[in-house]
Amino acid sequence: MNKTVIDLSLTVEDNMPAHKLFQSPFYLKHLNHEDTKSLELGVPEDRMTFQTNFIGMLDHVGTHVDAFRHVNPDGTPVDEMPLDIFMGKAVCFDMRHIPDLGDIDAAxxxxxxxxxxxxxxxxxxxxxxxxxxxxxxxxxxxxxxxxLTVDATHWLADRGSKMHGVEGPSTDKPTDNIFAQHRACRDLGISHYEWLVNLEKLVGKGEFEFFGVPIKFKGGSGSPVRAFALV
Known part of the structure; x- marks a missing residue:
């Protein structure tokens, strides 16, 4: 059966918005096709030119996943987490009635x-x-x-959900520094994706397949991902 691919990832660009504690990324041209003409690569009748970009960013900017190491000094880093935790059956809940700075609770x-x-x-x-x-x-x-409230986080863990995902830079509201949801995830041994996009395309679709695999950063506290769904 044919399935539709839905891209859930934010485009990474220079100076894009980031969490209040984090530096926005640098995403700059390094070499371009005009610059590399002078290298005289290829052959005279068919020169090869190329482009490369410089990327400087934290591992928690844009669409990303938190490793267990992120908020737990004894937690597993991203390169040692099992790959199967970053993919699998998924569902999207419609919370569009929740206002700005509102709470998503167990009810x-x-x-x-x-x-x-x-x-x-x-x-x-x-x-x-x-x-x-x-x-x-x-x-x-x-x-x-x-x-996302602590009781909602327990709601997920009680149902065997090891990963969840939100729009925006954090699962915790920006108006306090308690980080209760992150601490609950730490204590429950679960984690989450942040800054997902296009989730409205998944509302009402029932169960689908989700993929959001991290880069294998040595000792990483998290990683950018290319998240997508198969519906």
């Missing part, structure tokens, strides 16, 4: 699960809040995202 998860028609049992759970569509690329995207 909301219960309602969304019923509406999605998929009983969460080890699924990767993606939360569509419409945040990206409302705010990106305005810097409000860094300061108005909803937060």
């Amino acid at each position: 909301e998860m219960d309602k969304a699960e019923k509406e999605a028609g998929v009983k969460v049992d080890g699924h990767i759970v993606l939360l569509c809040t419409g945040h990206h569509e409302r705010h990106y690329p305005n810097l409000d995207v860094c300061w108005k995202h909803p937060g």
Whole structure:
């Protein structure tokens, strides 16, 4: 059966918005086709020119996944986490009614699960809040995202969900420095994707396949991913 590929990843570009604690990336031309003519590569009648780019960024900018090491000094780094945790059956919950700086709690998860028609049992759970569509690329995207509560995080862990994903730079609201959701993930041994996009295309689709595999950074606290769904 043919499936549709839905890209869930934010385009990486120079000086894009980032979490309040993090530096925006540098994404610059290194060499271009005009510059490399002088290298006289190839043969006179068919010169080969090329382009390369310089990328300088933290491992938690753009669409990315948190390794267990991110908030736990004894946690597993991204290069040692099993690959199968970054892919598998998934469902997208419609949370677009949650306002800016609102809370996604366990009661909301219960309602969304019923509406999605998929009983969460080890699924990767993606939360569509419409945040990206409302705010990106305005810097409000860094300061108005909803937060996932501790009881909602336990709701996920109780149903065997090892990974979940949100729009915006964090699963915690930007208005405090408690980071209760990240600490709950640390204690429960689960993690999440941040800054996913196009989640509205998955609402109402039932169960689908999700992929968001990290770069194998030695000792990495996280990694950019090219996240996508097969529906």
